[in-house]
Amino acid sequence: MTEHISDLDDKFGGRMARPMAAAFLVNTIVPGLRASASDGVRYALRSAAADHCYLTGYMAMDERADGLAQAYYTKALELAGAAGDHLTYCTTLRGMSVQAVDLGHGSLAVRLADAAASAAPEAGPRMRAFLAGQQAHAAARTGDRTRALLHIKEAEAAMEKAESRAKAFGSYDPSALNYHVGQVRHELGDGAGAVESLELADRLREPVYRRTRVRYNAMLAERKLAVGRLEEACSVWDRVLDDYPHVRSGRCDDRVRIMLSALRPHLGNARAREVFERGRTSAIGVRSAGMR
Structure with missing residues (x-):
């Protein structure tokens, strides 16, 4: 169940x-x-x-x-x-670290991610990648470049070992790892690198993960806009809005609100204005559906 x-x-x-x-x-x-x-x-x-x-x-x-x-x-x-159950224990600690990063509590996210890694001393390579990727993201959020890069290398090495074995569908995979690489690059100020990693994550992602696709592609569009690629950002946001009406997610709602705010200064551009109006209509529709 x-x-x-x-x-x-x-x-x-x-x-x-x-x-x-x-x-x-x-x-x-x-x-x-x-x-x-x-x-x-x-x-x-x-x-x-x-x-x-x-x-x-x-x-x-x-x-x-x-x-x-x-x-x-x-x-x-x-x-x-x-x-x-050490597996679920450390997975839960990692989930708490994800939440802490999401809420802007970088130091707490680091402590939780490190505790998760410590709770799984006999983890296989895919689990080590799963844990190290979050350690890297949390460290990058605090500005700790050395630890962030160390953990992302650890995650990449572990993923290479894991992918040489039977692939476990539905677990931490190369798409998720590239998302973490993209987040680390973003936190450390490499905007173009973040875009590159998030694009690769999108290409590798299994189509079943619609909610993840909405959130992470919205982030990709935000990163593209931040490096001056407005037209490309609008194309990605269009894909986000194809999926968005089918999900019920507060975090996806957050990303659409960010999209609308980010596009407001660019409404003189016809493409940006088109995506903005589509996003505003879609957000109203999702809110209305949630009230029924």
């Missing part, structure tokens, strides 16, 4: 999928955790419940219900610790 809800989240966003996750947690998972069972079954239930709480917290963060997300993440850590 957690995997099914995760698929819905990828396609449609946290605001659409989280109510289903919350209902399943209350009506099915909690009674299961209270039931009598052997130790092995109880550990397995706690582990599965921790994974579900992590996903629910991630979707709450996507809605911009950040306090609620932190509550779910805390419960996920508690359950994963009780189950001895």
